[in-house]
Amino acid sequence: MPLFDSLYNFARWLTRDPEEADDLVQETYRKALRGFGSFEIGTNFRAWMYRILRNTFLTSRTGLRSGMTISLDSEEGAESMAPATTETPESLFFERANRLMVQEAIEELPVIFREVVLLCEVEEMSYQEIAETISVPIGTVMSRLARARHALRVALAKKMQGA
């Protein structure tokens, strides 16, 4: 089945619950099959599948609870412009950070940031694909990615200091 493993992985990251992820994946394939007629040949199939999964998640109880809104700052945050360097070189953080720490940091991200960072790093989607998947402009994708990464750096720095 196309994209089955990666869709499941993404579903687990979104729902953070095995049963809900199972239901989400099943529902995604069911909807994809039913709505295959609406898929335009030549457009991005992967983005289409992820969009179905994401939209299904958003309308689920967990999705609605997750609060897929961003309220604190504008979408075009300043972090993307700022250098990533801090007093301690990040390279040192990441050398010392173990996999579990990074996973915890990703889990702690708001869903709105978690999804873009996973689509970009794990699924290796381009900005354009991410924009299609989550139905936002590319600028918003870049902004969210920058903020998500900034949040990860901060979280990892804290974990390293506390470790």
Add this chain to the structure above:
Amino acid sequence: MSSDVWHSKIEAYADGELSASETRAMAEHLRDCPSCTLDMLGRVQLKRAVKTAGIRYTPSLALRQRVDQNLHAKDKLGRVRNWMPKLAVAAAAAVLVFALLRGWSSYQQQQTFAELADLHVATLASSTPVDVISTDRHTVKPWFEGKIPFSFNLPELSGSPYTLLGGRLSYLGQAPGAQLIFQVGKHRISVFIFQDRLGRLLPPGDTISRRLTFNVETFTDDGLRYFVIGDASADDIRQLAEMLKSAARS
């Protein structure tokens, strides 16, 4: 280009989103700028760390099977749906073929009756309508022995309005058969008896029809096909046919 501008582009560079010329320029810049290089290193490491940590969950075999079954169930349904128009075409074709066969069969039947009517008329018009002239069925029947590849019984006519005038050889569809001439009142009736090779062209049961003002009755018995044809009334034709049937079964 200022340091800020380079930094603003470094994230897109790490994500492979810069144009080819911008990518080349950034690569050159990184060789000379320790600050940007350190920034870049941190970003690449974060990307790697997230990718490694992000590939975390594997679907269970049970889920895979459930989804797979659902897909196949829908797929089968889809195939059925896809087949529906083809089935409809096939059904329409079958109906058409059936109708054509029926039509062809009806046409063949009419042709057979027409041919028999011709034979009947030709016989009556002939100067020698019968080859064996006898009113005695015990004379007429043995005359056919050795001439046709089957035998038949003739009814007892005494007490009936029918008279046997005689018989002759006849051919239908390149097969030999017997033609018997009966008289009822002023009407002459031909009775044709052939082996039932025409069965596939004619209805299996008894049939009486009217063809060119001739009444025709046909029936099968014990592998033989009988035709009773003449300008006598339908009742006379039918009654003679019944008598022939009774004789055949006796």
